[in-house]
Amino acid sequence: MSRELVSATQGMLAALQAALAAEQAACYGYGIVGAHLTGTAFAEASTDWIAHERSRDALTGMIVALGRGRPTPAAVAYQLPVTVRGHAAAIALAVLLEHDVTAAYPGLVALPEPALRMFAATQMQQAAARAARLSGRSQAFPGLAVRG
Amino acid sequence: MLTAGTVSLAAAGCKGLTALRQPPGPAPDVTTLDCVIAAEELMVARYQAALALLPSTARPGRARPLLAIVLADHEAHLAQLRSRLIVPRGSAYRARRHHSAAPALPGQPREILAVLAGAERDAAASLLRELIAVPASLAQLLASIGAAEAAHVVLLTWPGLR
Numbered sequence: 001m002s003r004e005l006v007s008a009t010q011g012m013l014a015a016l017q018a019a020l021a022a023e024q025a026a027c028y029g030y031g032i033v034g035a036h037l038t039g040t041a042f043a044e045a046s047t048d049w050i051a052h053e054r055s056r057d058a059l060t061g062m063i064v065a066l067g068r069g070r071p072t073p074a075a076v077a078y079q080l081p082v083t084v085r086g087h088a089a090a091i092a093l094a095v096l097l098e099h100d101v102t103a104a105y106p107g108l109v110a111l112p113e114p115a116l117r118m119f120a121a122t123q124m125q126q127a128a129a130r131a132a133r134l135s136g137r138s139q140a141f142p143g144l145a146v147r148g
Numbered sequence: 149m150l151t152a153g154t155v156s157l158a159a160a161g162c163k164g165l166t167a168l169r170q171p172p173g174p175a176p177d178v179t180t181l182d183c184v185i186a187a188e189e190l191m192v193a194r195y196q197a198a199l200a201l202l203p204s205t206a207r208p209g210r211a212r213p214l215l216a217i218v219l220a221d222h223e224a225h226l227a228q229l230r231s232r233l234i235v236p237r238g239s240a241y242r243a244r245r246h247h248s249a250a251p252a253l254p255g256q257p258r259e260i261l262a263v264l265a266g267a268e269r270d271a272a273a274s275l276l277r278e279l280i281a282v283p284a285s286l287a288q289l290l291a292s293i294g295a296a297e298a299a300h301v302v303l304l305t306w307p308g309l310r
Binding site for chain 1: 217218220221224225228272275276279280281284285287288289290291292293294295296297298299300301302303306
């Protein structure tokens, strides 16, 4: 394998692992979120949780299929960015999780493979839409550090 | 000296200086960027027209501030996109003729919001296709703008807004 191809494959693996790490953290975080919600909010959080589990599994499959490394396992526990003791804090955590997930995908969008670009850009749209539903707000440049 | 040089180029099988008179056409990603800019300009025009049409009495605490925020998002998108389009002086490339007339919108606030949500949904889907064949950094920008538009759809279809 040429040096360029090895480098490209390593770049792809790193981008996939970064997205996987964000989805794993989101899966953990939504477990905390759901524990503090009831009714419709709980049902929506459950749906969002499943979406992140599916994305996590898809990324795991992509890394395995690449054949150049193993998916990095999820951590046993994560330090939460906010203390969650009720509904409002749970929603705030979910919004932060969605923002983190959105920011984990531009690395994959930068890869030249059309299928990966499409997957990653779609994930960004879905995460931004969930964040908007949860927060009632939008960002001009979700996932990017662009001064609007 | 110029003549001699030209003769030498011709002898070498080159086309000479006349070959420099026609610069190459724009790269495909330049055309894509120009199309995205045109679409973003149309989006800005839609929101400007909607804000002008939307009666200030129609849920004044909700719809109008939201449209103003979303308009600001689109203006930021447009500024970023325009900053990426650099046309060299003297280039034969001419930017697409962009929209000048305000787009037609329905009269009822609920219908206006529906039209805007549909436009955002279409734009987000279109960007997913456009970003496939552009350079990496532009693809990231288009992905982010598409994500913002997907978020706008959620906000514009918010049940409490209507």
